[in-house]
Amino acid sequence: MPDASEPYKSSQYWTSHHNWNEDVELPDEIKFHDTTFRDGEQQPGVVFSEDEKVELGKLYSEMGIDRLEPGLPLVSDDDKRAIERLANEGLDADVYAFTRCVKEDVEVAVDCDVDGVVMEVPSSRHLIEHAYDWSYEQALEYAIEATEYAHEQGIDVSFFCIDSSRADPDDLITILSRVKEEGHADSLNVVDTFGALSPAGTRSLVNLVSGEFDIPIEIHVHNDFGLGVANTLAGIQAGAEIAHTTVTGLGERSGNANFEEVATALTALYDYDLNLDLSQVKEIAEVTSDASGVDIHESKPVVGQNQFGIEAGIIAAWWNRLREQEMPLAMYPYHWDLVGQNAPRIAIGKMSGLATIEYWCDRLGLQAPPEDVQEDILQSIKGTSIGEKRELSPEEFVDIYRDTYNPEN
Numbered sequence: 001m002p003d004a005s006e007p008y009k010s011s012q013y014w015t016s017h018h019n020w021n022e023d024v025e026l027p028d029e030i031k032f033h034d035t036t037f038r039d040g041e042q043q044p045g046v047v048f049s050e051d052e053k054v055e056l057g058k059l060y061s062e063m064g065i066d067r068l069e070p071g072l073p074l075v076s077d078d079d080k081r082a083i084e085r086l087a088n089e090g091l092d093a094d095v096y097a098f099t100r101c102v103k104e105d106v107e108v109a110v111d112c113d114v115d116g117v118v119m120e121v122p123s124s125r126h127l128i129e130h131a132y133d134w135s136y137e138q139a140l141e142y143a144i145e146a147t148e149y150a151h152e153q154g155i156d157v158s159f160f161c162i163d164s165s166r167a168d169p170d171d172l173i174t175i176l177s178r179v180k181e182e183g184h185a186d187s188l189n190v191v192d193t194f195g196a197l198s199p200a201g202t203r204s205l206v207n208l209v210s211g212e213f214d215i216p217i218e219i220h221v222h223n224d225f226g227l228g229v230a231n232t233l234a235g236i237q238a239g240a241e242i243a244h245t246t247v248t249g250l251g252e253r254s255g256n257a258n259f260e261e262v263a264t265a266l267t268a269l270y271d272y273d274l275n276l277d278l279s280q281v282k283e284i285a286e287v288t289s290d291a292s293g294v295d296i297h298e299s300k301p302v303v304g305q306n307q308f309g310i311e312a313g314i315i316a317a318w319w320n321r322l323r324e325q326e327m328p329l330a331m332y333p334y335h336w337d338l339v340g341q342n343a344p345r346i347a348i349g350k351m352s353g354l355a356t357i358e359y360w361c362d363r364l365g366l367q368a369p370p371e372d373v374q375e376d377i378l379q380s381i382k383g384t385s386i387g388e389k390r391e392l393s394p395e396e397f398v399d400i401y402r403d404t405y406n407p408e409n
């Protein structure tokens with residue numbers, strides 16, 4: 001447990017004290033709404049099978065994700081079956097279907113036994129008039145009628161205004177208040193469809209909406225400027241209680257806010273106690289990646305395979321000393337166990353130093369050579385790595401060691 005006077009430091013993380021220089025207020029409870037199987041699946045080429053949605057959905061729920069949005073039932077019979085199966089699994093997570101403001105969509109969602117719907121309507125006039133060929137009044141009418149209809153069917157309505165971030169603020173507030181008064185909304189989504197917000201802009205927009213309405217606010221953002229996670233955190237800091245995320249950050253264009261990163265950041269940057277088993281995130285990201293067919297980049301925060309990798313000799317020397325003194329967090333912001341990652345490893349390559357040789361000799365039970373021989377081994381490692389343009393395997397290290405040094409002589 002962190003010391004209350006140093007909330008940025010615990011056995012699991014050591015982040016910056018500067019994060020605590022300003023008062024950061026976070027909601028009492030933060031929930032995760034997973035949209036991997038809906039918005040994530042909108043990434044071109046990604047297809048989750050019915051069984052994959054069900055199996056992964058169960059894992060997400062077991063890990064502690066609060067809500068699943070497995071799709072729009074009308075997209076395919078497979079999706080409808082997946083939604084229905086998940087809704088009837090008795091999961092801890094609630095199951096919501098995505099719908100348009102269309103009665104038929106709601107009827108099919110109700111048939112699937114979902115707990116609620118995320119019901120979308122465009123809110124910016126440029127989309128309403130040019131992309132949908134509707135009038136603003138028509139959009140209002142569809143939204144009021146369909147949200148009221150869904151409420152009458154006894155399911156929750158999470159009302160979702162597409163392009164909230166670029167809608168005229170008066171138009172946005174008008175849609176939200178007319179729907180709340182004449183239709184129905186259990187919660188309101190602040191939606192950055194085109195990833196067009198900055199963190200400050202996100203705070204301002206969430207403040208605008210939460211200043212007008214006393215119901216839960218959800219934050220749904222895209223990652224077009226690489227700010228999906230930052231904007232989700234900014235929205236939460238402004239009072240949004242439900243974060244829409246996708247596992248591995250799947251989604252259209254540059255994806256949605258990445259679940260693993262938002263959850264780890266809340267935990268390690270703000271000492272926030274999420275009701276989640278973070279130690280499962282690496283494995284869950286990997287099985288999701290396998291099912292989606294989209295690889296996890298090696299440098300991806302939290303779950304990338306290089307998150308705890310070291311090649312540079314100076315850093316390898318830090319690791320050798322800090323490991324011996326059991327001070328790993330002196331050189332990492334969080335412990336690998338927090339997120340189910342592999343322990344640090346020292347790669348062998350162009351950037352290696354003498355500490356790399358010390359580390360590998362120790363690991364492989366090889367006698368440490370005298371310093372001049374170590375220097376020869378190091379130059380041979382560097383030369384091979386430069387020639388091959390890659391890191392070397394432990395077997396190649398042993399070959400170089402044996403070619404260069406014979407402890408019998």
Ligand SMILES: CC(=O)SCCNC(=O)CCNC(=O)[C@H](O)C(C)(C)COP(=O)(O)OP(=O)(O)OC[C@H]1O[C@@H](n2cnc3c(N)ncnc32)[C@H](O)[C@@H]1OP(=O)(O)O
Pocket residue numbers: 042072074075076099100101102120121122132142
């Ligand atoms: C942005 C979105 O609308 S949803 C998010 C993106 N996700 C998807 O598109 C999911 C994948 N899509 C699909 O499988 C298909 O496009 C379907 C099943 C959703 C629709 O099938 P399509 O054959 O493309 O539908 P089609 O083009 O005939 O009609 C869409 C109708 O929905 C209407 N519609 C679209 N969005 C909404 C909305 N939010 N509220 C009310 N009506 C809407 C359109 O105005 C159009 O109405 P019209 O037939 O009176 O012109």
Ligand SMILES: O=C(O)CCC(=O)C(=O)O
Pocket residue numbers: 039042120161162163191192193194220222
């Ligand atoms: O338009 C879409 O893709 C669906 C809505 C959505 O997910 C969004 O607006 O971000």
